[in-house]
Amino acid sequence: xxxxxxxxxxxxxxxxxxxxxxxxxxxxxxxxxxxxxxxxxxxxxxxxxxxxxxxxxxxxxxxxxxxxxxxxxxxxxxxxxxxxxxxxxxxxxxxxxxxxxxxxxxxxxxxxxxxxxxxxxxxxxxxxxxxxxxxxxxxxxxxxxxxxxxxxxxxxxxxxxxxxxxxxxxxxxxxxxxxxxxxxxxxxxxxxxxxxxxxxxxxxxxxxxxxxxxxxxxxxxxxxxxxxxxxxxxxxxxxxxxxxxxxxxxxxxxxxxxxxxxxxxxxxxxxxxxxxxxxxxxxxxxxxxxxxxxxxxxxxxxxxxxxxxxxxxxxxxxxxxxxxxxxxxxxxxxxxx
Numbered sequence: 143x144x145x146x147x148x149x150x151x152x153x154x155x156x157x158x159x160x161x162x163x164x165x166x167x168x169x170x171x172x173x174x175x176x177x178x179x180x181x182x183x184x185x186x187x188x189x190x191x192x193x194x195x196x197x198x199x200x201x202x203x204x205x206x207x208x209x210x211x212x213x214x215x216x217x218x219x220x221x222x223x224x225x226x227x228x229x230x231x232x233x234x235x236x237x238x239x240x241x242x243x244x245x246x247x248x249x250x251x252x253x254x255x256x257x258x259x260x261x262x263x264x265x266x267x268x269x270x271x272x273x274x275x276x277x278x279x280x281x282x283x284x285x286x287x288x289x290x291x292x293x294x295x296x297x298x299x300x301x302x303x304x305x306x307x308x309x310x311x312x313x314x315x316x317x318x319x320x321x322x323x324x325x326x327x328x329x330x331x332x333x334x335x336x337x338x339x340x341x342x343x344x345x346x347x348x349x350x351x352x353x354x355x356x357x358x359x360x361x362x363x364x365x366x367x368x369x370x371x372x373x374x375x376x377x378x379x380x381x382x383x384x385x386x387x388x389x390x391x392x393x394x395x396x397x398x399x400x401x402x403x404x405x406x407x408x409x410x411x412x413x414x415x416x417x418x419x420x421x422x423x424x425x426x427x428x429x430x431x432x433x434x435x436x437x438x439x440x441x442x443x444x445x446x447x448x449x450x451x452x453x454x455x456x457x458x459x460x461x462x463x464x465x466x467x468x469x470x471x472x473x474x475x476x477x478x479x
Contacts, residue, residue, distance in 0.1 A: 144296040144433050144435070145296075146294055146296055146307055146338070146339055146340070146435065147433075147435060147460050147463070149340065150338060150460070150463045150464055150467055151181070151183055151459075151460075151463045153463075153467050153470070154183045154184060154462075154463040154466035154467055154470075155181070155182050155183060157470050157473075158182060158183075158184060158185055158466070159184055159185070159259040159260065159465075159466040159469040159470065160184065160185040160186070160187065160257075160258045160259050161184045161185070161186055161187070161258060161259060161260050161261070161262060161462050161465050161466060161469075162186075162187040162189065162249040162252050162253065162257075162258035162260070162261045162262075163175060163186060163187065163188050163189065163249075163261075163262055163263070163458075163462075164189050164245040164246050164248070164249035164261060164262070164263035164267075164272075165189070165190075165245065165263050165264075165265050165266050165267065166187075166188030166189040166190030166195060166209065166245070167190035167191065167194050167195055167198070168265045168266050169198060169199075170265055170453065170454065170455050170458060171188070171265055171458060172188070172195055172198055172199045172202070173199070173455045174455045174456075174458035174459050174462070175188055175207055176199070176202070176203060177455065177459050178458075178459055178462050178463075179203065179205055179206040179207050180203070181459075182206070183459065183462060183463050183466065184206075184462055184463070184465075184466045185206045185207075185208075186206060186207045186208070186462075187207075187208045187209075187210055187249075187252065187257070187258055188207060188208070188209045188210070189209075189210055189211070189212055189245040189248060189249055190209065190211060190245070191211050191213075192209040192211065195209060212242065212243055212244070212245050212248035213243055217242050217248070219255075220242050220248065220251045220255070221235070221238050221239050221242050222238075223251065223254070223255070224238045224241065224242060224247065224251060224278075224279065225238040227278065227279065228278060244275075245263075246263055246267060246271060246272060246274075246275040247275045247278070247279060249261045249263065249275070250275040250276055250278070250279035250280050250446070251279050253279075253280055253444050253445075253446070254279050254280050254444070259444070259445070259465075259466070259469035259472075260444060260445030260446065260447070260465040260466065260468060260469045261276070261280075261445070261446050261447070261465070262446075262447050262449065262458070262461050262462050262465050263275075263448065263449065264447075264448040264449035264450065264451065264453070265449045265451060265453055265458065266451065267451075268451075269314060269315070269448050272446065272448045273289065273315065273439070273446070273448065275446075276289070276439075276442050276446035277289065277442075280442050280443050280444050280446060281442070281443050282441050282442060282443060283441060283442060283443045284443070286326070286330075286441045287322070287323075287326055288316065288319070288322075288323045288326035288327060288330070288441055289315060289439065289440065289441040289442060290311060290312040290315050290316055290319075290323075290326065290327040290330055290331070290439075290440050290441055291311065291312050291313060291314040291315045291436065291437035291438060291439050291440060291448070292309050292310060292311035292312065292313065292327075292330070292331045292334050292436060292437065292438050292440065293309070293310045293311075293313050293314075293423045293434045293435060293436035293437060293438070294307060294308075294309055294334075294338060294339045294434075294435040294436060294438065295307070295308045295309070295310055295423065295426055295427070295432050295433070295434055295435075296432060296433040296434075296435065297426075297430060297432045298430060298431055298432065305390075305407075305409050307339045307340075307341055307409070308408075308409050308410065308411065309331050309334060309335045309339055309341075309343070309409065309410045309411070310411050310413065310419060310422060310423045310426075311327050311328070311330070311331035311334075311410070311411075311412055311413070311419065311440075312327045312331075312412075312413065312416060312419050313413065313416070313419035313420050313422070313423045313436070313437060314416070314419075314420065314436070314437035314448065315416070315437070315439070316416055317415065317416045317417075318415055318416070319414075319415070319416075320363070321363045321364075321366035321367040321370060322367070322370060324347065324363065324364065324367035324412060324414065325367045325368075325370035325371045325374070326441070327412055327440075328345050328347065328367065328368075328371050328378075328380060328410075328412045329371060329374075329375055329378070330440035330441055331343070331345070331410050331412060331440065332345055332375075332378055332380075332410055333440070334438055334440055335409070335410050337467070337468075337471055338435075338438065338464060338467065341409055342379075343378065343379065343409065343410045344379045344380075344404050344407055344408050344409050344410065345371070345378060345379065345380040345381070345404065345408065345410040345412060346380075346381060346382060346384045346386075346389035346390075346404055346405070346408035346410070346411055346412065347364050347367055347368045347380065347381070347382025347383055347384065347412050347414075348364070348382070348383070348384060348385070348386055348389060348411055348412060348413050348414060348418070349361050349364045349382065349383035349384065349385065349414055350385065351364075351383050351385065352383065352384050352385045352388045352398045352399055352405075353383070353384070353398065353399050353402075355385075355398070360414060361383055363414065364382050364383040364414055365382065365383050367382070367412075368380060368381065368382035368383065379403055379404055380404060381399070381402045381403060381404035381405060382412075384398075384399060384402070384404070384405055384408070385398070386411070386422075388402075388405050388406070389404070389405060389406070389408040389411060390406065390407075390408055390411075391406060392406035392407065393406075394406070395407075435460060435464070436461075436464075437450075438461075438464055444469070444472060445465045445468035445469050445472065446465075447461050447464060447465045447468075449461055
């Protein structure tokens with residue numbers, strides 16, 4: 143376990159939040175719930191059938207864990223609120239009633255209603271399904287236009303002696319982001335870098351061109367995104383467009399972008415497309431042995447995080463801790479308003 147995750151878990155333990163695990167009958171999720179509860183990382187709500195869960199895990203310990211079955215009990219309050227949220231989009235009461243039997247939508251409504259502080263799912267559900275429930279019910283944070291994701295990459299010091307932690311975005315959500323969406327991703331990833339990774343962001347907007355070395359509309363998009371961020375957030379250290387070697391290798395930066403305030407020392411890499419971001423983080427993870435923490439979802443009004451369907455028990459524990467710390471930050475943001 144990396145120091146980054148150890149620190150996040152320690153922070154989660156200091157102000158314990160309630161996280162709903164929508165896939166409460168999934169074996170890895172049940173096993174992770176036992177670790178999370180035992181370590182005091184979060185209070186948990188598991189969605190599912192209690193008998194099935196306890197049959198699967200005979201030594202199941204219920205301390206700090208509540209099991210709720212979306213198929214049982216009176217859900218009229220949730221159904222009515224969901225209908226009101228979606229009726230302008232053609233939602234009927236019958237469809238609202240059916241959707242509230244889906245643990246993803248039920249869990250999202252628990253977060254909306256304040257029963258839970260955040261939701262984690264994705265071990266057996268596709269990313270699109272998890273995000274759809276979040277977007278329809280929890281919605282985006284005020285002033286946020288784009289929900290995105292990033293990975294915290296914990297690197298071995300033999301590969302990056304001066305940067306053991308980096309942030310890569312977007313690697314899981316936006317397939318072909320516009321210039322404005324790229325700008326939003328950069329700002330959100332910078333916030334995650336500070337909040338979760340504990341690093342001061344130096345943001346490189348990546349491309350196949352460095353400072354005009356190639357001409358293409360895709361290069362123009364990255365340049366525009368960089369300028370959007372500089373205008374809206376002059377406090378952020380950002381530059382682009384930069385090729386990845388110019389962004390992270392000082393000797394290359396001196397040749398390709400000698401006047402850049404970021405080139406050669408970037409620790410937040412914003413990829414121009416989901417293809418690039420997803421391939422990029424997996425190459426670094428597999429070739430260098432880096433630990434990839436995430437995907438961490440960014441931009442929801444309250445925390446929702448999506449697991450990889452190949453996740454391990456440890457991955458679920460880590461993502462729940464991240465979600466809890468995001469919920470803590472939400473509380474602080476609310477206090478300032």
